[in-house]
Amino acid sequence: MSSAMIDRILDAVIDTFYLVICSGVIGIVLGIMMGVALYVTRENRIMALPALNRVISLIVNVGRSVPFIILMLALAPFTRWLVGSYIGTTAALVPLSIAAIPFVARLVEGALNEVPHGLIEAAESMGATPWQIITRVLLPEARGGLITAATITIIALIGYSAMAGAIGAGGLGAVAYNYGYSRYNPMVMLVTVLIMVVMVQGVQMLGDFLVHRSRHR
């Protein structure tokens, strides 16, 4: 491999990190908010609003049922309106973040469902407000599940970002497509695949470590 190619790959790694980290942060923060909303508005919950719950649930299901590659194309006009272009690394952040939100929301809802109902009752018996129950009981008690959700999301985003890269977002996907595939350079293909495997592995190990540390048992 030429040193120019090595530079290209290093740049691509940085682009991929940028894509995954930025869309991950946006997706996870908004996804947690949406997941909490899904959880608390359900019937018999602390802010029961069944009608609103059904609406949120529908949005989440639609968001999750559209394949990422289609979502990205479908969002192109919106992306252009938002960031001025639908091609490029920053433009790719829009569909990546939007794809992550419903994905995170469902995982977060699942993690919150694992919190024993008795804890919420105990908090209510102490006179906690719904907001206090969310911030002092639900989220801290679901910490392990939330970290797992974040791990799964980041790993999914590494895959999505490569897909986005193949159609103009830059990053490792672009390198693999332009040099490994179109110009048939098996070495480049192999290296990009290996780098992605290492990234996924690293994220998984970090996630497992954090989950382990958050469990007090």
Added chain:
Amino acid sequence: MIRLENVTRVYGQGAGAVTALKDVNLEVAPGSITGVIGVSGAGKSTLIRCVNLLERPTRGRVFVADQELTALNKEALRKARHGIGMIFQHFNLLESRTVRGNIGLPLELIGTPRRDIDQRIDELLELTGLAERANAYPAALSGGQKQRVAIARALASNPKALLCDEATSALDPQTTSAILTLLRDINQRLGLTILLITHEMEVVRTICDQVALISGGALVETAPVGDFFTRPATEEGRLFLNDFLQLAPSNALLQRLSDGGAGNGVPVVRLTFRGQSLSSELMTHLEQRFGLRLHILQARVENIQGRTLGLMIAEFDGDRDIIDDAMAHLHTLDVQTEVLGHVQRHD
């Protein structure tokens, strides 16, 4: 301190509706401990959860410390709940917080300054004997320790009343006894009013001043504990008591009773002594004055809140006149008698 007025709670609607509480009236005096006892499904949990409105009564009014909770809006109800502690069968501690963190939670919710919270936690650790485990996580604690943490947490905001939902039902007998002692201690030291629910008579006997028996969602009998254990007013009360005292005839005796000797057999009598013990004097008296021969088959003496309760099953061997006279004499002494059946004479 706590008063329920005509509280009814219906779950569901139409044909499938379940009336879990029927027109319940209950008053818990300030500084006293009241136990609500009943079998599983009788409505105990529903009743105690109606006191702090975790469960809203379908009808009726709830008062705590002269405040009608059923008339409050959400915000005022939350404030009122700061004055009512609650502990649970399964402790309900936050696994993500240490013992200290759990105890401090109610004060964080009120917005107490950190320094005051820490000081209060120290006092409560002392009171509940948890100082050594202050920084442990609940997962590392025994059931008894977890319930102590829950008690400390419930007391953090200086409540006037404490609700205990089957607080000892998940604990072994020794731990149960230690927790009950702690509750009694807190009740006496802090003058805290306690309402507890349980299916165990032992719990009522150990710490309660007043007992209310719930059956099918209705309170069938409310009485001072000493009275309830010595003279329950209702059939349900008697059943509960007999079950607890286990002075039911043994299997061997039941066999002999069914073998009969109806016409000429010897009566087997269950005697209940209230407020006095089964004195040997009385036995001697019956034998010497009436010429009655007593064969004691089973006996038990209990001390309940300073009052004695004696139970005995005995064969009354003698002529019918003698037996009738002896029974009449026992009745004048306020000893309750119940003929369980007849058995063949021994010899």
